[in-house]
Amino acid sequence: MPMKETQITQETPYLLLDIKKLDANIARMQTHLAKLNVQLRPHVKTNKSAQVASRFFDGAEKPITVSTLHEADFFAQYGFTDILYGVAIAPNKFEHVKKLILAGTALKLILDNLQTAKLLLDFASRHHLPVNVLLEIDSDGHRSGLPPCDAEIEAIAQLLQGSLVTICGVMTHAGNSYNSKSIAEIEQYANQERDAVVSSADMLRSLGVNVSIVSVGSTPTALFSQDLTGVTEVRAGVFAFFDLVMAGLGVCELNDIALSVVTTVIGHQKDKGWIITDAGWMALSRDRGTANQKVDQGYGIVCDLQGNPIGDLIVTAANQEHGIISSRSQGHVEHFPVGTQLRILPNHACSTAAQYGGYHLLNLENDATPYWERINGWA
Known part of the structure; x- marks a missing residue:
């Protein structure tokens, strides 16, 4: 939808x-x-x-x-x-x-x-x-x-x-x-x-x-x-x-993952095959829980706004506020113009969600309140 x-x-x-x-x-x-x-x-x-x-x-x-x-x-x-x-x-x-x-x-x-x-x-x-x-x-x-x-x-x-x-x-x-x-x-x-x-x-x-x-x-x-x-x-x-760690264990499928981070393309490094977004590790977390699994998903799998994975794109690197998307196989990366919005499936739902004050909601019936707040921290 x-x-x-x-x-x-x-x-x-x-x-x-x-x-x-x-x-x-x-x-x-x-x-x-x-x-x-x-x-x-x-x-x-x-x-x-x-x-x-x-x-x-x-x-x-x-x-x-x-x-x-x-x-x-x-x-x-x-x-x-x-x-x-x-x-x-x-x-x-x-x-x-x-x-x-x-x-x-x-x-x-x-x-x-x-x-x-x-x-x-x-x-x-x-x-x-x-x-x-x-x-x-x-x-x-x-x-x-x-x-x-x-x-x-x-x-x-x-x-x-x-x-x-x-x-x-x-x-x-x-x-x-x-x-x-x-x-x-x-x-x-x-x-x-x-x-x-x-x-x-x-x-x-x-x-x-x-x-x-x-x-x-x-x-x-x-x-x-x-x-x-x-x-x-x-x-x-x-x-x-669910998250990518659970999917890597075979506990769920990618399509079961209910949580994602929406990010925007803010630039490119075309000679490196990079797409630059506004979701770095402050948005995705530093968690690399899939690194020791059969398939390393970097900092997250890249999807379109409907949640469908795009080729073999993952977030391969993350600075504090910048995410770097590239092809897992180092192949050609389809051009995504500045302003394009994408969804990133997280490695670890707990640590990714902890970066935010709440959830924007998708597929909620009678969505009079399309945003749910959450708490963070210890006090």
Whole structure:
């Protein structure tokens, strides 16, 4: 569908969100998880928008995952009060946590070490503040977390037993799934992710802990899990938009990518075969997530305004405000006059979207509000 003239002529660069594709991506995830009988707790760090987040839910229950307490503040204002703060808590955030809890937010925190558990227990005791926590389990050595069934898990459980700090669950993130070379490998990571948290949950239950939440999360494993027995919820976020990294993994097709950056041709270096645009890394981000995949997409695939890829054009280089488009094969580049507008599919939807204050919308029915604001930053 051609974009409206008001969109074509507005200043660039800007962020364009295709609502039809967004809704289809959400429906795909919901349908898959319904078959596995688990709840979706979407990670809103990708979209950071109340309007986008509302499209995940039909009923009153709206559990979400956030990456900052600033996001928790923002989404709580819109009725998203069942919130998991998906980063291990630090002591300098305890006061902010207290404000959120006292305001009525059902906030859940992440612990992954005994030292922080002691500090949180001391704070909760001094302030008579009930706090719910999940223990983070390291399922693949990708980043933080406790090894499955580690002795420190038992130590934390014993420390917190009968206190104001309640362990209500366990969580993990299969980050290594982003390095997978095949769907079969993604499925293996999904099983590994599940087994790590389920076994740790069983260990805690054997110690008398009432574990009600067993949480896994990554878009690749979420979409290709075949058995989530013992898991209660899935956290994933980028699936709503998708991006070139996900396409490179085989998790989606290029046509599923709902997010793009609209840019304008501002000049040429004809002897080099370059098209110069006004979307550099400040507009696209520095993320080169496809560099180690089978196909390196540079800083993004170049499309026409309808979202159709143009030949083998990619953004091959990016300065702060300038993007350089050229042929992947160093072949002839069709001439695009100054003023021509193009769309760039992003490598990483989260980091690209973070450059903008909101979304211009495509394919939104009854589009009385053709722009949705988003939040950024930490405070």
